[in-house]
Amino acid sequence: MQACILLVGMWELARPDQYGAFFNVVDYYVNTRGYDADAFWAGGSLFLSSERPGGRLLLNGFGFHRGSSLFLEPVSLGNWAVVVTIFTAACWRELSRWGRAFMVASTFALLVICDGRLAMTVILLFCLYLPLCRYLPDRWSAIYLPVMLGLLWLGDAFGLLMPNGDNFAGRLGIGLHALGTMDAAALLGVSPEFARLDDAGWADFIQSQSVLIALGLWLALSLTGFGRAPGDRMAKHGTMLFLILCLPISNSLLSIKTAALMWALYGFCFARGRRAADSTPPA
Structure with missing residues (x-):
């Protein structure tokens, strides 16, 4: 391929x-x-x-x-x-x-x-x-989302993000602004108006699926154990990092064109970690 x-x-x-x-x-x-x-x-x-x-x-x-x-x-x-x-x-x-x-x-x-x-x-x-990441427990990846949100809010507070700029900081500002201005109906995924949010991936996902599903999916993906194999840990941390680095500025990650390989790799490393755990003799 x-x-x-x-x-x-x-x-x-x-x-x-x-x-x-x-x-x-x-x-x-x-x-x-x-x-x-x-x-x-x-x-x-x-x-x-x-x-x-x-x-x-x-x-x-x-x-x-x-x-x-x-x-x-x-x-x-x-x-x-x-x-x-x-x-x-x-x-x-x-x-x-x-x-x-x-x-x-x-x-x-x-x-x-x-x-x-x-x-x-x-x-x-x-x-x-x-x-x-070979030495970090794979479940530690759950902290990436709150850390990213905290850094973005901090950057916005210090004026480092420009919600109208045609650059990387501007794209981050657009995504943060879209997330911060969502009303209760949009957060619950029941708003009758569907906004075009191509440059704010997580806001686009939330308005179509709800913040509850978004958080539930994040916790399910990040807290699933991959075992202790270095390669599997790197796959887990890499996947979760990719999600939080791309979703603030683009919804393209949700496209099956590239997400298919990522989820296939996620499933492969999860299965490999489970197999290794099942074959380990009890202490």
Whole structure:
């Protein structure tokens, strides 16, 4: 899957006209997601965020756009790169030397293809933090959500978040503002008005499912035991960190395109941890 996604992404950058004609991205989103064709301001048949305003690209000057590969839009490709990083960390001992080298090199290439700034930041954080997670109980991941909320509220109190800015701090401010202005009906998921909250993932999830289900899901996922295996602990901490780092600014994580692999990895590591616990002889 990684090799296929990499090859399609490279083809997209090399021949965007062929890629656009083959997938016809604009028509797909107009016909299936209710998008307006005029919103695709970048031109061509690519997704509307295939270019950043002002040419802010990692490879600016090379004539490339933000690639999407099989996901048809760049953010999901960045999410895939993050999930693949968690997979690589969780299965590092099972991968061969060549397998490790391929996963590292191909993930870096995908980050460049999609111009994934948030994804690159999350992956760099994982490279520093996940090795430490081998020694941390997996249930400690439950504290990530309240810590994130506390840091965001603190940042907002000191004026570090800009709810109208077209940057990372602005996106965080938008998500925090959307969460803080929800009324009781929206928090319970029974509001008759459904707001468009693409840039505030957790508010979007709450208004459709309720804050009770959101908190219940978080506790169920974070307090489920994965055992003591280093790879399984890294998978657990990586998954929960990915959730709280992405949901404040985007609901793209809820897309089955990339979430499928993440939940498959979650289930695999949970089952592996249970199997190891069942095979351990009693003291």
